[in-house]
Amino acid sequence: MKGQNEKTVSPVPAATVILLREHAGEVQVYLLRRSKKSGFMAGNYVFPGGTVDEQDRKPQIWLNRVDLDSAEISLRLGGNLSTAEALAYSVAGIRETLEEAGVFLAFRNNQQEEDLERVCLTRLAADLPADWFTKIAVSEQWTLKLSGLFRWSHWVTPELMKRRFDTRFFIAAMPPEQICRPDSRETTHGIWVSPGKALAGNLSGEIPLSPPGVVTLQEILPYKSMAQLQEEAANRRWGAALIPRLVLQDKEAVIVEPWDPMYGQEKIALNTNDLARVVLPAGQPFSRMWLDNGLWKPIRIQTV
Numbered sequence: 001m002k003g004q005n006e007k008t009v010s011p012v013p014a015a016t017v018i019l020l021r022e023h024a025g026e027v028q029v030y031l032l033r034r035s036k037k038s039g040f041m042a043g044n045y046v047f048p049g050g051t052v053d054e055q056d057r058k059p060q061i062w063l064n065r066v067d068l069d070s071a072e073i074s075l076r077l078g079g080n081l082s083t084a085e086a087l088a089y090s091v092a093g094i095r096e097t098l099e100e101a102g103v104f105l106a107f108r109n110n111q112q113e114e115d116l117e118r119v120c121l122t123r124l125a126a127d128l129p130a131d132w133f134t135k136i137a138v139s140e141q142w143t144l145k146l147s148g149l150f151r152w153s154h155w156v157t158p159e160l161m162k163r164r165f166d167t168r169f170f171i172a173a174m175p176p177e178q179i180c181r182p183d184s185r186e187t188t189h190g191i192w193v194s195p196g197k198a199l200a201g202n203l204s205g206e207i208p209l210s211p212p213g214v215v216t217l218q219e220i221l222p223y224k225s226m227a228q229l230q231e232e233a234a235n236r237r238w239g240a241a242l243i244p245r246l247v248l249q250d251k252e253a254v255i256v257e258p259w260d261p262m263y264g265q266e267k268i269a270l271n272t273n274d275l276a277r278v279v280l281p282a283g284q285p286f287s288r289m290w291l292d293n294g295l296w297k298p299i300r301i302q303t304v
Contacts, residue, residue, distance in 0.1 A: 008159045011166040015093035016049030018152060018216065019103060021174040022226050026194045029220065030180050031207065032100055032187035040163045041210045043294075045191070045198070048103075049167065050096040055134045056088045063087065065137050067107075068146045077151060079238045081168075087146075089168045094144050095133045097172075099123050101190065102181035105149070105172060106142045115140075116178060124183060148172050150233035153219075155212045158246035158255065166241065169216065171233050173226055195221040199282035203297060211244065211255050211289055211296045218298075221283055253291040260287035260301070271302035278302055 019030040031045040056062075063069075068076060070083050077086040094105045102120045119136060122128075129135075137144065149170045157164035174180070182190045193207065195217040201207030202214060209217070223229045245256045245263060250272040262268050275290045278300040286298035 009162065009164045011156050011164040013052040013089070013092075014050060014165040014167040015052060015089045015096060016047045016167055016169045017093045017097045017105075017149070018047045018169060018171045018220075019097070019101065019174045019180070020171060020220075020226060020229060021176075021192065023192065027220065027223055027226065027229065028192045028194050029198065029217065030101060030174065031191050031193060031198060031209075031213075032182050033189040035186055035188050038186065040165075044208050044210045044213070046210050046213055047169070047216070048097040048101040048187075049093065050100070050186075051165070052088050052092040053130070055131050056092040056095065057084070058134065059084050059087055061134060061138065062091050062144070065142065066090075066144045066146045073146065077146065077149060077170075079151070081238065090146050090149055090170070091144060093149065093168070093170050094146075098133070100183055100187045102183070103175065103178050104142075105145045105175070106137070107145060108140065108142045113177070120178075120181070150230060151236050151238055152233060153212075153216065153236075154238045154241045156241045156243040158244045160246040160248065167212070168238065169212070171229065173230070196283055202295065203279070203282055205295055208295055214289060214296055214298065215257070218283070218286070254299070255289040255291075255296065257287045257289075262301075263287075269304050271304045273302070275299055 021028050032048060033045050034041050034043060036043045073086050074083045077090055098104045104116055104119055122136065149172050152171045153169040155167050155169065180190050182188060198207050198209065198217050202209040242258050245268065247254045247256055247268050247270055249270050252272045252275060254270055256263055256268055280286050280298045280300055288299050288301060289296045290299045
């Protein structure tokens with residue numbers, strides 16, 4: 001995190017895919033633990049994702065390698081994004097899901113089980129060229145399954161963070177014939193877990209989550225089936241970006257979410273006395289998170 005007077009860093013475009021499945025009578029999400037050497041959210045459990053790179057921004061290639069045409073991309077994944085931008089974010093999300101989780105949201109004619117296995121093994125090779133994903137999609141004629149992506153949310157990292165991202169969060173159903181596997185470089189461990197258990201694990205320190213991860217799992221918590229989630233997501237739009245505020249006060253760090261009653265104030269004054277006492281149980285609604293020894297914990301609002 002940065003000091004209050006340091007220069008604000010411009011956010012970098014990024015995409016995240018929330019992989020979901022129904023298992024043992026509950027909805028589960030796939031979370032990956034970031035390497036402790038990572039420069040952002042080191043050691044935290046996150047959804048697969050990463051920055052939109054130059055190779056993702058080649059509509060002349062990708063419009064021929066996706067299962068939606070321009071009008072369908074705009075309708076399903078656009079909104080406040082141009083068709084080209086919606087395509088780039090979507091391609092980035094699918095690429096990062098393959099790179100980090102070993103799940104390929106794509107298909108091709110006469111596809112065999114070993115085809116997916118080969119691509120998933122390729123992503124583990126050392127020193128892959130920047131265009132490896134583009135080349136394999138084109139040369140092997142893979143079609144990216146944009147029809148399997150749904151809009152969920154749009155987050156921008158708080159201004160005082162040293163690294164900032166402008167991230168589109170998609171949801172997608174886990175392909176039943178595939179298996180999630182971390183890459184053992186950027187991501188070191190992966191788990192399928194219900195939102196409720198993940199939120200409880202965050203409080204205990206067993207499953208440390210990123211701040212947008214805590215909010216997203218809280219949002220998913222009420223849904224009891226993939227059908228319910230997809231019905232909700234089909235009607236969601238990107239809307240205005242959610243840009244939390246990071247408040248540093250009395251050696252404490254608190255994130256204030258856009259729906260907090262004090263969010264719009266020019267200066268937010270916090271009561272930081274005994275914040276451990278106002279930590280909320282997992283699953284309770286919240287609008288603030290406190291950084292407690294590396295764990296972002298939802299807290300109740302205290303009056304100053």
